[in-house]
Amino acid sequence: MDDRLIVALDVPNAVQGMELAEKLGEAVGFYKIGLGMLTGGGLALARELKDEHGKRIFLDMKLFDIGATVEAAVRGLARFDLDFLTVHGDPNVVRAAKEGAAGSKTKILGVTVLTSLDRADLDAALIRPGDLHQITVERAARAFEAGADGIICSPREAAAIRALPGSGLIVTPGVRPAGSAQGDQKRIETPAAAIAAGADHIVVGRPVWQAADPAAAARAIQAEVARA
Numbered sequence: 001m002d003d004r005l006i007v008a009l010d011v012p013n014a015v016q017g018m019e020l021a022e023k024l025g026e027a028v029g030f031y032k033i034g035l036g037m038l039t040g041g042g043l044a045l046a047r048e049l050k051d052e053h054g055k056r057i058f059l060d061m062k063l064f065d066i067g068a069t070v071e072a073a074v075r076g077l078a079r080f081d082l083d084f085l086t087v088h089g090d091p092n093v094v095r096a097a098k099e100g101a102a103g104s105k106t107k108i109l110g111v112t113v114l115t116s117l118d119r120a121d122l123d124a125a126l127i128r129p130g131d132l133h134q135i136t137v138e139r140a141a142r143a144f145e146a147g148a149d150g151i152i153c154s155p156r157e158a159a160a161i162r163a164l165p166g167s168g169l170i171v172t173p174g175v176r177p178a179g180s181a182q183g184d185q186k187r188i189e190t191p192a193a194a195i196a197a198g199a200d201h202i203v204v205g206r207p208v209w210q211a212a213d214p215a216a217a218a219r220a221i222q223a224e225v226a227r228a
Contacts, residue, residue, distance in 0.1 A: 001029035002222040004195065006058055006171070008032040008205030014041030014048075020209050021049060027215040027222075030083075032203055034060040047080055058084040058171075058203075062111050067096035074100025074108070082106045084150070084171070089139045091146035098147045107150060107169065110143030112136045115154040115174030137161055144168055155189035155197055162198030173203040177221060191221050192228040 007028045009017040017037060021028075031049060033042045038061075049055040059082045063070050070087060074097045077085055081104070087097040089110030097108045113122070113136045122132060136157045141164050143151050150169025153161055158170050172194045194202045204221060211217035 001026060002225055003030045003056060004199075004201050004225050005191075005218065005222050006030045006032050006201050006203045007208050007218060008034065008060075008173075008203050009045070009209070010034065010036055010205045011209065012040050013037060014045035017042075017045045018048065020214065021053070021055070023214050024208075024218055025215060027218045028055075028208075030056040030058065030201070032058040032060050032205075035062070043080060046082065050081060056083045058082075058086075060086050062086050062088060063097065064088040064090070064093055067092055070096040071100040074106075078104035078106045084109050086111055086152060089143040089148065089151060091142050094143050094146035094148045108148055109150045109152050109169065109171060110140070110146075110148040112139040112143070112151055112153045112157070115172075133157055133160070137164070140164065140167075150200070155194035155199060155202075158194060158197035158199045169200050170198055171201045171203060172199040175202040175204050177204075177207050177217075177224070191224045195225050195228040 009020060009031050011017050011020060033046050046057045050057050063073055070093055078101050084107050086109045087093050089112050094110050101108055119132045136153055137160045140151045140161045144166055150171055152171050154174045155172045158172055161167055161170055175191055175194050178190055191202050208214050208217045
């Protein structure tokens with residue numbers, strides 16, 4: 001296993017998530033569980049994978065609220081012994097999340113700009129004008145200054161963020177093996193390119209769990225990562 005690969009369990013419920021994890025077996029040691037599974041037993045699956053199967057868990061909640069609420073939510077979630085937990089990368093949110101995670105091993109990752117967004121999406125959301133790449137790097141810098149253990153960004157910003165003073169973990173979704181469908185992602189790169197750019201972990205979902213042989217697909221990505 002190469003834990004630089006995080007497989008996204010983007011399936012509807014914990015039963016299907018465990019079935020997929022069993023297919024992947026020893027090929028994968030790190031899983032992402034997101035909002036889509038939250039009401040389908042996602043937290044129970046996280047605990048089972050971690051406690052009974054020795055897997056690492058990335059809970060992708062992208063929390064965003066007033067400081068007291070974020071702090072309380074993170075304090076509760078940190079009891080699950082998570083490895084990574086995402087919040088919005090706004091400095092006030094990051095600081096509150098770090099307070100909530102105090103005393104635990106859970107690392108707080110700040111989301112910069114979603115990999116499914118481009119400049120037109122930012123315009124529609126009234127995000128300030130400017131180059132999307134530079135905005136992402138600036139958000140990463142501010143998240144790190146606020147105490148984030150790491151950030152979430154597309155592979156295309158990884159090199160610039162790695163060059164920031166005091167940068168931490170870089171986790172990149174928007175990763176697609178060559179020949180894979182782009183899906184709803186807009187700023188993508190291959191696994192090798194993401195690692196070469198400075199990513200510590202890559203997140204891959206559909207190209208693994210939609211494959212005829214998910215374990216073989218995961219091993220192929222890990223081989224590409226190793227060569228990078």
